[in-house]
Amino acid sequence: MFLQNEELDSWPLDEAFSGYYDSSSPDGAASSAASKNIVSERNRRKKLNERLFALRAVVPNITKMDKASIIKDAIDYIQELHEQERRIQSEIYELESGKSKKNPGFDALEQELPVLLRSKKKKITEQFCNFGVSKNSPIELLELRVAYMGERTLLVSLTCSKRTDTMVKLCEVFESLRLKIITANITSVSGRVLKTVFIEADEEEKDDLKIRIETAIAALNDPLSPMSM
Amino acid sequence: MFLQNEELDSWPLDEAFSGYYDSSSPDGAASSAASKNIVSERNRRKKLNERLFALRAVVPNITKMDKASIIKDAIDYIQELHEQERRIQSEIYELESGKSKKNPGFDALEQELPVLLRSKKKKITEQFCNFGVSKNSPIELLELRVAYMGERTLLVSLTCSKRTDTMVKLCEVFESLRLKIITANITSVSGRVLKTVFIEADEEEKDDLKIRIETAIAALNDPLSPMSM
DNA sequence: TACAACACGTGAGTC
DNA sequence: TGACTCACGTGTTGT
Numbered sequence: 001m002f003l004q005n006e007e008l009d010s011w012p013l014d015e016a017f018s019g020y021y022d023s024s025s026p027d028g029a030a031s032s033a034a035s036k037n038i039v040s041e042r043n044r045r046k047k048l049n050e051r052l053f054a055l056r057a058v059v060p061n062i063t064k065m066d067k068a069s070i071i072k073d074a075i076d077y078i079q080e081l082h083e084q085e086r087r088i089q090s091e092i093y094e095l096e097s098g099k100s101k102k103n104p105g106f107d108a109l110e111q112e113l114p115v116l117l118r119s120k121k122k123k124i125t126e127q128f129c130n131f132g133v134s135k136n137s138p139i140e141l142l143e144l145r146v147a148y149m150g151e152r153t154l155l156v157s158l159t160c161s162k163r164t165d166t167m168v169k170l171c172e173v174f175e176s177l178r179l180k181i182i183t184a185n186i187t188s189v190s191g192r193v194l195k196t197v198f199i200e201a202d203e204e205e206k207d208d209l210k211i212r213i214e215t216a217i218a219a220l221n222d223p224l225s226p227m228s229m
Numbered sequence: 230m231f232l233q234n235e236e237l238d239s240w241p242l243d244e245a246f247s248g249y250y251d252s253s254s255p256d257g258a259a260s261s262a263a264s265k266n267i268v269s270e271r272n273r274r275k276k277l278n279e280r281l282f283a284l285r286a287v288v289p290n291i292t293k294m295d296k297a298s299i300i301k302d303a304i305d306y307i308q309e310l311h312e313q314e315r316r317i318q319s320e321i322y323e324l325e326s327g328k329s330k331k332n333p334g335f336d337a338l339e340q341e342l343p344v345l346l347r348s349k350k351k352k353i354t355e356q357f358c359n360f361g362v363s364k365n366s367p368i369e370l371l372e373l374r375v376a377y378m379g380e381r382t383l384l385v386s387l388t389c390s391k392r393t394d395t396m397v398k399l400c401e402v403f404e405s406l407r408l409k410i411i412t413a414n415i416t417s418v419s420g421r422v423l424k425t426v427f428i429e430a431d432e433e434e435k436d437d438l439k440i441r442i443e444t445a446i447a448a449l450n451d452p453l454s455p456m457s458m
Numbered sequence: 459t460a461c462a463a464c465a466c467g468t469g470a471g472t473c
Numbered sequence: 474t475g476a477c478t479c480a481c482g483t484g485t486t487g488t
Contacts, residue, residue, distance in 0.1 A: 037467085047297055051300040051301055059307065165400075175397055186414070186416075187412070187415075188413045270482075273462085295477090
Protein backbone atom coordinates (compact mmCIF):
# COMPACT_ATOMS: atom_id res chain seq x y z
CA MET A 1 0.00 0.00 0.00
CA PHE A 2 1.30 3.42 -0.80
CA LEU A 3 -0.38 5.27 1.99
CA GLN A 4 2.24 4.43 4.52
CA ASN A 5 3.29 7.99 5.14
CA GLU A 6 -0.17 9.38 5.29
CA GLU A 7 -0.83 12.19 7.65
CA LEU A 8 -3.61 13.49 9.82
CA ASP A 9 -3.76 16.49 7.55
CA SER A 10 -5.72 18.52 10.02
CA TRP A 11 -3.35 21.15 11.10
CA PRO A 12 -2.17 23.60 8.47
CA LEU A 13 1.58 23.53 9.08
CA ASP A 14 4.20 22.48 11.53
CA GLU A 15 5.20 26.02 12.39
CA ALA A 16 7.13 24.92 15.48
CA PHE A 17 9.82 23.78 13.09
CA SER A 18 9.53 25.86 9.97
CA GLY A 19 8.72 29.19 11.55
CA TYR A 20 11.80 29.83 13.61
CA TYR A 21 13.93 31.35 10.93
CA ASP A 22 11.70 34.31 10.28
CA SER A 23 10.18 35.28 13.60
CA SER A 24 10.77 38.94 12.82
CA SER A 25 7.85 39.15 10.40
CA PRO A 26 5.01 37.55 12.34
CA ASP A 27 2.25 37.74 9.77
CA GLY A 28 1.84 38.06 5.99
CA ALA A 29 4.64 36.40 4.11
CA ALA A 30 5.07 33.23 6.11
CA SER A 31 1.39 32.56 6.59
CA SER A 32 0.12 33.58 3.19
CA ALA A 33 2.91 32.58 0.90
CA ALA A 34 4.06 29.45 2.66
CA SER A 35 1.20 27.77 4.44
CA LYS A 36 -1.34 28.59 1.75
CA ASN A 37 0.90 27.06 -0.80
CA ILE A 38 1.63 24.10 1.41
CA VAL A 39 -1.98 23.28 2.13
CA SER A 40 -2.83 23.77 -1.51
CA GLU A 41 -0.14 21.35 -2.54
CA ARG A 42 -1.35 18.93 0.08
CA ASN A 43 -4.82 19.04 -1.38
CA ARG A 44 -3.44 18.51 -4.84
CA ARG A 45 -1.55 15.41 -3.78
CA LYS A 46 -4.58 14.19 -1.91
CA LYS A 47 -6.79 14.59 -4.95
CA LEU A 48 -4.29 12.80 -7.13
CA ASN A 49 -4.13 9.89 -4.73
CA GLU A 50 -7.89 9.70 -4.55
CA ARG A 51 -8.06 9.58 -8.33
CA LEU A 52 -5.49 6.85 -8.38
CA PHE A 53 -7.44 4.98 -5.76
CA ALA A 54 -10.59 5.33 -7.84
CA LEU A 55 -8.76 4.13 -10.92
CA ARG A 56 -7.65 1.05 -9.07
CA ALA A 57 -11.26 0.44 -8.10
CA VAL A 58 -12.57 0.29 -11.67
CA VAL A 59 -9.80 -1.93 -13.01
CA PRO A 60 -10.07 -5.66 -12.31
CA ASN A 61 -7.15 -8.02 -11.82
CA ILE A 62 -5.06 -5.60 -9.84
CA THR A 63 -1.93 -7.29 -8.65
CA LYS A 64 0.29 -4.78 -6.92
CA MET A 65 -0.87 -1.73 -5.05
CA ASP A 66 2.09 0.17 -6.37
CA LYS A 67 1.26 3.53 -7.97
CA ALA A 68 3.02 2.75 -11.21
CA SER A 69 1.54 -0.72 -11.30
CA ILE A 70 -1.96 0.63 -10.89
CA ILE A 71 -1.54 2.81 -13.95
CA LYS A 72 0.11 -0.02 -15.85
CA ASP A 73 -2.74 -2.38 -15.06
CA ALA A 74 -5.22 0.22 -16.20
CA ILE A 75 -3.36 0.65 -19.47
CA ASP A 76 -3.23 -3.08 -20.08
CA TYR A 77 -6.90 -3.36 -19.30
CA ILE A 78 -7.93 -0.66 -21.73
CA GLN A 79 -5.69 -2.05 -24.44
CA GLU A 80 -7.18 -5.46 -23.89
CA LEU A 81 -10.64 -4.03 -24.42
CA HIS A 82 -9.52 -2.24 -27.56
CA GLU A 83 -7.96 -5.35 -29.02
CA GLN A 84 -11.02 -7.44 -28.34
CA GLU A 85 -13.16 -4.77 -29.89
CA ARG A 86 -11.13 -4.80 -33.07
CA ARG A 87 -11.26 -8.59 -33.26
CA ILE A 88 -14.99 -8.61 -32.73
CA GLN A 89 -15.58 -6.05 -35.39
CA SER A 90 -13.80 -8.02 -38.07
CA GLU A 91 -15.63 -11.14 -36.93
CA ILE A 92 -18.91 -9.32 -37.19
CA TYR A 93 -18.14 -8.25 -40.70
CA GLU A 94 -17.36 -11.84 -41.63
CA LEU A 95 -20.42 -13.21 -39.94
CA GLU A 96 -22.82 -10.70 -41.39
CA SER A 97 -21.48 -10.83 -44.92
CA GLY A 98 -21.62 -14.61 -44.70
CA LYS A 99 -25.10 -14.61 -43.27
CA SER A 100 -26.69 -12.40 -45.87
CA LYS A 101 -25.31 -14.49 -48.70
CA LYS A 102 -25.16 -18.04 -47.48
CA ASN A 103 -27.74 -18.45 -44.81
CA PRO A 104 -31.31 -18.25 -46.05
CA GLY A 105 -32.46 -19.63 -42.72
CA PHE A 106 -31.45 -16.37 -41.19
CA ASP A 107 -33.91 -14.49 -43.32
CA ALA A 108 -36.58 -17.00 -42.46
CA LEU A 109 -35.72 -16.55 -38.85
CA GLU A 110 -36.14 -12.85 -39.15
CA GLN A 111 -39.51 -13.18 -40.81
CA GLU A 112 -40.73 -15.75 -38.36
CA LEU A 113 -40.06 -13.60 -35.40
CA PRO A 114 -42.76 -11.16 -34.44
CA VAL A 115 -42.46 -7.46 -34.58
CA LEU A 116 -41.29 -7.09 -31.05
CA LEU A 117 -38.04 -8.82 -31.57
CA ARG A 118 -37.42 -7.10 -34.83
CA SER A 119 -37.77 -3.77 -33.18
CA LYS A 120 -35.34 -4.80 -30.50
CA LYS A 121 -32.87 -5.85 -33.10
CA LYS A 122 -33.26 -2.56 -34.76
CA LYS A 123 -32.69 -0.89 -31.48
CA ILE A 124 -29.43 -2.68 -30.95
CA THR A 125 -28.06 -1.92 -34.36
CA GLU A 126 -29.11 1.65 -34.06
CA GLN A 127 -27.72 2.15 -30.62
CA PHE A 128 -24.48 0.36 -30.96
CA CYS A 129 -23.53 0.67 -34.54
CA ASN A 130 -24.76 4.09 -35.52
CA PHE A 131 -26.44 2.84 -38.61
CA GLY A 132 -29.83 4.18 -37.88
CA VAL A 133 -30.31 6.49 -40.84
CA SER A 134 -29.05 4.48 -43.72
CA LYS A 135 -32.03 3.86 -45.92
CA ASN A 136 -32.33 7.15 -47.71
CA SER A 137 -30.05 8.17 -50.53
CA PRO A 138 -27.11 5.79 -50.48
CA ILE A 139 -23.56 7.04 -50.57
CA GLU A 140 -22.27 7.35 -54.11
CA LEU A 141 -18.55 6.75 -53.79
CA LEU A 142 -16.76 8.52 -56.62
CA GLU A 143 -13.19 7.96 -55.56
CA LEU A 144 -11.35 6.19 -52.76
CA ARG A 145 -7.60 6.22 -52.22
CA VAL A 146 -5.56 4.71 -49.41
CA ALA A 147 -1.88 5.65 -49.46
CA TYR A 148 0.99 4.85 -47.13
CA MET A 149 2.74 8.01 -46.05
CA GLY A 150 5.51 6.42 -43.97
CA GLU A 151 5.92 6.65 -40.20
CA ARG A 152 3.00 4.28 -39.67
CA THR A 153 0.60 6.71 -41.31
CA LEU A 154 -2.07 5.92 -43.89
CA LEU A 155 -3.81 8.68 -45.80
CA VAL A 156 -7.39 7.97 -46.78
CA SER A 157 -9.07 10.35 -49.17
CA LEU A 158 -12.42 9.89 -50.83
CA THR A 159 -15.02 11.79 -52.79
CA CYS A 160 -18.77 11.33 -52.78
CA SER A 161 -21.62 13.13 -54.38
CA LYS A 162 -23.43 15.28 -51.85
CA ARG A 163 -26.80 13.93 -50.90
CA THR A 164 -28.91 13.97 -47.78
CA ASP A 165 -26.91 12.96 -44.70
CA THR A 166 -23.86 12.06 -46.71
CA MET A 167 -21.58 13.77 -44.23
CA VAL A 168 -23.33 12.14 -41.31
CA LYS A 169 -23.06 8.71 -42.82
CA LEU A 170 -19.45 9.11 -43.80
CA CYS A 171 -18.62 10.07 -40.24
CA GLU A 172 -20.57 7.08 -39.02
CA VAL A 173 -18.68 4.75 -41.29
CA PHE A 174 -15.33 5.91 -40.03
CA GLU A 175 -16.43 5.93 -36.43
CA SER A 176 -17.64 2.37 -36.80
CA LEU A 177 -14.30 1.21 -38.16
CA ARG A 178 -12.60 2.21 -34.92
CA LEU A 179 -9.38 3.32 -36.52
CA LYS A 180 -6.54 5.12 -34.83
CA ILE A 181 -7.38 8.45 -36.41
CA ILE A 182 -4.68 11.08 -36.19
CA THR A 183 -6.70 13.81 -37.85
CA ALA A 184 -9.82 13.80 -39.96
CA ASN A 185 -11.34 16.40 -42.24
CA ILE A 186 -14.56 16.41 -44.21
CA THR A 187 -15.63 19.17 -46.55
CA SER A 188 -18.78 19.73 -48.53
CA VAL A 189 -18.53 21.97 -51.54
CA SER A 190 -20.24 22.29 -54.93
CA GLY A 191 -22.22 19.10 -54.84
CA ARG A 192 -19.29 16.99 -53.62
CA VAL A 193 -18.24 15.72 -50.23
CA LEU A 194 -14.49 15.30 -49.75
CA LYS A 195 -13.09 13.41 -46.80
CA THR A 196 -9.46 13.16 -45.74
CA VAL A 197 -8.28 11.04 -42.83
CA PHE A 198 -4.81 10.35 -41.47
CA ILE A 199 -4.67 7.01 -39.72
CA GLU A 200 -2.00 5.35 -37.65
CA ALA A 201 -1.39 1.97 -39.25
CA ASP A 202 1.23 -0.07 -41.08
CA GLU A 203 1.58 -0.30 -44.82
CA GLU A 204 0.44 -3.91 -44.94
CA GLU A 205 -2.93 -2.85 -43.58
CA LYS A 206 -3.46 -0.62 -46.59
CA ASP A 207 -5.37 -2.92 -48.87
CA ASP A 208 -7.30 -4.46 -46.04
CA LEU A 209 -8.35 -1.04 -44.85
CA LYS A 210 -9.52 -0.06 -48.32
CA ILE A 211 -11.66 -3.17 -48.49
CA ARG A 212 -13.05 -2.52 -45.04
CA ILE A 213 -14.05 1.01 -45.99
CA GLU A 214 -15.69 -0.11 -49.20
CA THR A 215 -17.45 -2.89 -47.35
CA ALA A 216 -18.70 -0.57 -44.67
CA ILE A 217 -20.06 1.88 -47.22
CA ALA A 218 -21.64 -0.92 -49.20
CA ALA A 219 -23.20 -2.32 -46.05
CA LEU A 220 -24.56 1.11 -45.30
CA ASN A 221 -26.07 1.41 -48.73
CA ASP A 222 -27.54 -2.06 -48.96
CA PRO A 223 -30.95 -2.00 -47.28
CA LEU A 224 -31.01 -5.81 -47.09
CA SER A 225 -27.83 -6.04 -45.13
CA PRO A 226 -28.20 -6.76 -41.43
CA MET A 227 -25.92 -3.85 -40.70
CA SER A 228 -28.37 -1.35 -42.03
CA MET A 229 -31.44 -2.65 -40.29
CA MET B 230 1.28 20.07 -20.53
CA PHE B 231 2.84 19.02 -17.27
CA LEU B 232 6.39 18.61 -18.49
CA GLN B 233 7.27 22.20 -17.92
CA ASN B 234 10.00 21.54 -15.40
CA GLU B 235 11.53 18.66 -17.22
CA GLU B 236 15.25 18.18 -16.96
CA LEU B 237 18.12 16.73 -18.93
CA ASP B 238 18.44 14.11 -16.23
CA SER B 239 21.92 13.13 -17.29
CA TRP B 240 24.14 14.14 -14.43
CA PRO B 241 23.64 12.43 -11.11
CA LEU B 242 23.56 15.38 -8.77
CA ASP B 243 24.36 19.04 -8.43
CA GLU B 244 27.12 18.52 -5.91
CA ALA B 245 28.47 22.03 -6.36
CA PHE B 246 25.53 23.17 -4.25
CA SER B 247 24.54 20.34 -2.03
CA GLY B 248 27.95 18.95 -1.12
CA TYR B 249 29.52 21.86 0.68
CA TYR B 250 28.16 21.23 4.12
CA ASP B 251 29.89 17.89 4.59
CA SER B 252 33.23 18.12 2.85
CA SER B 253 34.91 16.28 5.72
CA SER B 254 33.67 12.88 4.64
CA PRO B 255 34.43 12.86 0.94
CA ASP B 256 32.91 9.52 -0.04
CA GLY B 257 30.30 7.20 1.43
CA ALA B 258 27.47 9.09 3.03
CA ALA B 259 26.94 11.89 0.55
CA SER B 260 27.44 9.85 -2.60
CA SER B 261 25.79 6.63 -1.58
CA ALA B 262 23.03 7.79 0.68
CA ALA B 263 22.13 10.99 -1.09
CA SER B 264 22.79 10.67 -4.79
CA LYS B 265 21.73 7.05 -4.97
CA ASN B 266 18.48 7.95 -3.38
CA ILE B 267 18.13 10.99 -5.56
CA VAL B 268 18.72 9.18 -8.81
CA SER B 269 16.45 6.39 -7.68
CA GLU B 270 13.69 8.82 -6.90
CA ARG B 271 14.24 10.48 -10.24
CA ASN B 272 13.79 7.19 -12.02
CA ARG B 273 10.68 6.48 -10.05
CA ARG B 274 9.13 9.80 -11.00
CA LYS B 275 10.20 9.30 -14.59
CA LYS B 276 8.58 5.89 -14.77
CA LEU B 277 5.42 7.19 -13.20
CA ASN B 278 5.18 10.00 -15.72
CA GLU B 279 5.81 7.62 -18.59
CA ARG B 280 3.01 5.43 -17.36
CA LEU B 281 0.74 8.41 -17.08
CA PHE B 282 1.69 9.45 -20.58
CA ALA B 283 0.92 5.97 -21.86
CA LEU B 284 -2.38 5.99 -20.08
CA ARG B 285 -3.32 9.22 -21.77
CA ALA B 286 -2.42 7.65 -25.11
CA VAL B 287 -4.87 4.78 -24.81
CA VAL B 288 -7.79 6.88 -23.58
CA PRO B 289 -9.76 8.83 -26.17
CA ASN B 290 -11.57 12.05 -25.46
CA ILE B 291 -8.78 13.51 -23.43
CA THR B 292 -9.62 17.08 -22.58
CA LYS B 293 -6.99 18.43 -20.22
CA MET B 294 -3.39 17.35 -20.00
CA ASP B 295 -3.55 17.69 -16.27
CA LYS B 296 -2.31 14.67 -14.30
CA ALA B 297 -5.46 14.35 -12.24
CA SER B 298 -7.62 14.91 -15.30
CA ILE B 299 -5.84 12.16 -17.19
CA ILE B 300 -6.64 9.70 -14.46
CA LYS B 301 -10.18 10.99 -14.22
CA ASP B 302 -10.74 10.62 -17.94
CA ALA B 303 -9.39 7.10 -17.79
CA ILE B 304 -11.78 6.27 -14.97
CA ASP B 305 -14.74 7.73 -16.83
CA TYR B 306 -13.74 5.87 -19.97
CA ILE B 307 -13.49 2.52 -18.23
CA GLN B 308 -16.77 3.08 -16.46
CA GLU B 309 -18.39 3.97 -19.75
CA LEU B 310 -17.16 0.70 -21.23
CA HIS B 311 -18.44 -1.21 -18.25
CA GLU B 312 -21.86 0.35 -18.47
CA GLN B 313 -22.18 -0.31 -22.17
CA GLU B 314 -21.08 -3.87 -21.64
CA ARG B 315 -23.79 -4.33 -19.05
CA ARG B 316 -26.47 -2.92 -21.33
CA ILE B 317 -25.37 -5.04 -24.25
CA GLN B 318 -25.35 -8.17 -22.22
CA SER B 319 -28.89 -7.73 -20.98
CA GLU B 320 -30.09 -6.99 -24.51
CA ILE B 321 -28.38 -10.04 -25.88
CA TYR B 322 -29.75 -12.22 -23.14
CA GLU B 323 -33.26 -11.08 -24.01
CA LEU B 324 -32.69 -11.82 -27.65
CA GLU B 325 -31.19 -15.22 -27.03
CA SER B 326 -33.91 -16.29 -24.65
CA GLY B 327 -36.50 -15.22 -27.19
CA LYS B 328 -34.76 -17.09 -29.94
CA SER B 329 -34.29 -20.29 -28.04
CA LYS B 330 -37.96 -20.42 -27.14
CA LYS B 331 -39.52 -19.61 -30.43
CA ASN B 332 -37.09 -20.80 -33.02
CA PRO B 333 -35.81 -24.37 -32.81
CA GLY B 334 -33.88 -24.00 -36.05
CA PHE B 335 -31.66 -21.45 -34.48
CA ASP B 336 -30.92 -23.72 -31.59
CA ALA B 337 -29.84 -26.39 -33.98
CA LEU B 338 -27.50 -23.91 -35.54
CA GLU B 339 -26.16 -23.01 -32.15
CA GLN B 340 -25.63 -26.60 -31.18
CA GLU B 341 -23.88 -27.36 -34.40
CA LEU B 342 -21.09 -25.01 -33.51
CA PRO B 343 -21.14 -25.35 -29.80
CA VAL B 344 -18.21 -23.76 -28.12
CA LEU B 345 -16.67 -21.75 -30.85
CA LEU B 346 -19.65 -19.72 -31.84
CA ARG B 347 -20.87 -19.34 -28.34
CA SER B 348 -17.59 -17.95 -27.26
CA LYS B 349 -17.66 -15.61 -30.17
CA LYS B 350 -21.14 -14.61 -29.26
CA LYS B 351 -20.08 -13.95 -25.75
CA LYS B 352 -17.27 -11.82 -26.95
CA ILE B 353 -19.72 -10.01 -29.11
CA THR B 354 -21.88 -9.33 -26.13
CA GLU B 355 -18.89 -8.08 -24.28
CA GLN B 356 -17.34 -5.98 -26.94
CA PHE B 357 -19.72 -5.66 -29.85
CA CYS B 358 -20.20 -2.15 -29.51
CA ASN B 359 -18.28 -0.63 -26.82
CA PHE B 360 -18.29 2.55 -28.71
CA GLY B 361 -21.09 3.02 -30.99
CA VAL B 362 -23.52 4.38 -28.49
CA SER B 363 -24.25 7.86 -29.58
CA LYS B 364 -26.18 8.91 -26.57
CA ASN B 365 -23.36 9.07 -24.09
CA SER B 366 -20.62 11.66 -24.08
CA PRO B 367 -22.56 14.82 -24.82
CA ILE B 368 -21.16 17.49 -27.06
CA GLU B 369 -18.99 19.86 -25.09
CA LEU B 370 -19.26 23.13 -26.94
CA LEU B 371 -16.12 25.17 -26.32
CA GLU B 372 -16.73 28.02 -28.71
CA LEU B 373 -19.47 29.11 -31.08
CA ARG B 374 -19.32 32.12 -33.37
CA VAL B 375 -21.79 33.31 -35.96
CA ALA B 376 -20.57 36.18 -38.09
CA TYR B 377 -22.12 38.04 -41.02
CA MET B 378 -19.77 38.06 -43.99
CA GLY B 379 -21.87 40.18 -46.30
CA GLU B 380 -23.55 39.02 -49.52
CA ARG B 381 -26.23 37.16 -47.57
CA THR B 382 -23.59 34.88 -46.05
CA LEU B 383 -23.22 33.82 -42.43
CA LEU B 384 -20.07 32.12 -41.19
CA VAL B 385 -20.58 29.64 -38.36
CA SER B 386 -17.48 28.31 -36.62
CA LEU B 387 -17.42 26.22 -33.49
CA THR B 388 -15.05 24.13 -31.42
CA CYS B 389 -15.87 21.05 -29.38
CA SER B 390 -13.80 18.62 -27.42
CA LYS B 391 -13.44 15.39 -29.36
CA ARG B 392 -15.44 12.58 -27.86
CA THR B 393 -17.19 9.56 -29.22
CA ASP B 394 -19.32 10.42 -32.24
CA THR B 395 -18.83 14.13 -31.84
CA MET B 396 -18.37 14.54 -35.58
CA VAL B 397 -21.42 12.44 -36.31
CA LYS B 398 -23.59 14.37 -33.94
CA LEU B 399 -22.38 17.74 -35.14
CA CYS B 400 -23.27 16.78 -38.68
CA GLU B 401 -26.66 15.59 -37.52
CA VAL B 402 -27.31 18.85 -35.75
CA PHE B 403 -26.64 20.89 -38.84
CA GLU B 404 -28.59 18.55 -41.07
CA SER B 405 -31.57 18.85 -38.74
CA LEU B 406 -31.51 22.63 -38.88
CA ARG B 407 -32.26 22.55 -42.62
CA LEU B 408 -30.02 25.50 -43.43
CA LYS B 409 -29.01 26.70 -46.85
CA ILE B 410 -25.44 25.47 -46.55
CA ILE B 411 -23.02 26.86 -49.09
CA THR B 412 -20.04 24.87 -47.89
CA ALA B 413 -19.28 23.01 -44.70
CA ASN B 414 -16.05 21.73 -43.23
CA ILE B 415 -15.37 19.70 -40.11
CA THR B 416 -11.94 18.80 -38.84
CA SER B 417 -10.76 16.65 -35.96
CA VAL B 418 -7.31 17.33 -34.61
CA SER B 419 -5.55 17.03 -31.26
CA GLY B 420 -8.56 16.34 -29.12
CA ARG B 421 -10.67 19.05 -30.69
CA VAL B 422 -13.36 19.06 -33.36
CA LEU B 423 -13.57 22.24 -35.41
CA LYS B 424 -16.52 22.93 -37.67
CA THR B 425 -16.89 25.74 -40.16
CA VAL B 426 -20.07 26.33 -42.16
CA PHE B 427 -20.98 29.01 -44.66
CA ILE B 428 -24.72 29.59 -44.75
CA GLU B 429 -26.89 31.66 -47.02
CA ALA B 430 -28.86 33.96 -44.72
CA ASP B 431 -29.36 37.61 -43.79
CA GLU B 432 -27.59 39.41 -41.02
CA GLU B 433 -30.70 39.71 -38.86
CA GLU B 434 -30.88 35.93 -38.66
CA LYS B 435 -27.48 35.86 -37.00
CA ASP B 436 -28.46 35.84 -33.32
CA ASP B 437 -31.45 33.65 -33.96
CA LEU B 438 -29.29 31.12 -35.73
CA LYS B 439 -26.80 31.06 -32.89
CA ILE B 440 -29.58 30.31 -30.44
CA ARG B 441 -30.97 27.64 -32.71
CA ILE B 442 -27.60 25.92 -32.92
CA GLU B 443 -27.08 26.06 -29.18
CA THR B 444 -30.58 24.76 -28.61
CA ALA B 445 -30.10 21.90 -31.03
CA ILE B 446 -26.86 20.86 -29.37
CA ALA B 447 -28.43 21.11 -25.95
CA ALA B 448 -31.37 19.05 -27.15
CA LEU B 449 -28.98 16.44 -28.45
CA ASN B 450 -27.21 16.29 -25.13
CA ASP B 451 -30.43 16.01 -23.13
CA PRO B 452 -31.45 12.34 -23.05
CA LEU B 453 -35.09 13.20 -22.39
CA SER B 454 -35.42 15.32 -25.44
CA PRO B 455 -37.08 13.93 -28.57
CA MET B 456 -34.03 15.00 -30.53
CA SER B 457 -31.91 12.28 -29.02
CA MET B 458 -34.20 9.38 -29.84
C1' DT C 459 22.32 -2.61 5.89
C1' DA C 460 20.31 -1.48 1.82
C1' DC C 461 16.22 -1.00 -1.10
C1' DA C 462 11.72 0.47 -2.53
C1' DA C 463 7.83 3.32 -2.25
C1' DC C 464 5.91 7.14 -0.37
C1' DA C 465 4.55 12.14 1.48
C1' DC C 466 6.39 16.26 2.29
C1' DG C 467 7.88 21.27 1.63
C1' DT C 468 9.77 24.23 -1.74
C1' DG C 469 10.94 26.94 -5.90
C1' DA C 470 9.76 27.56 -10.56
C1' DG C 471 6.70 28.05 -14.38
C1' DT C 472 2.17 28.94 -16.56
C1' DC C 473 -2.18 31.18 -17.05
C1' DT D 474 -1.37 39.51 -9.13
C1' DG D 475 -2.75 34.89 -7.08
C1' DA D 476 -4.27 30.18 -8.16
C1' DC D 477 -2.46 25.96 -10.28
C1' DT D 478 0.51 22.39 -11.61
C1' DC D 479 4.81 20.44 -11.74
C1' DA D 480 9.67 18.42 -10.62
C1' DC D 481 12.89 18.30 -7.31
C1' DG D 482 15.53 16.73 -3.09
C1' DT D 483 14.75 15.03 1.39
C1' DG D 484 13.19 12.31 5.46
C1' DT D 485 10.59 8.36 6.86
C1' DT D 486 8.67 3.81 6.90
C1' DG D 487 8.18 -1.10 5.74
C1' DT D 488 10.54 -5.07 3.61
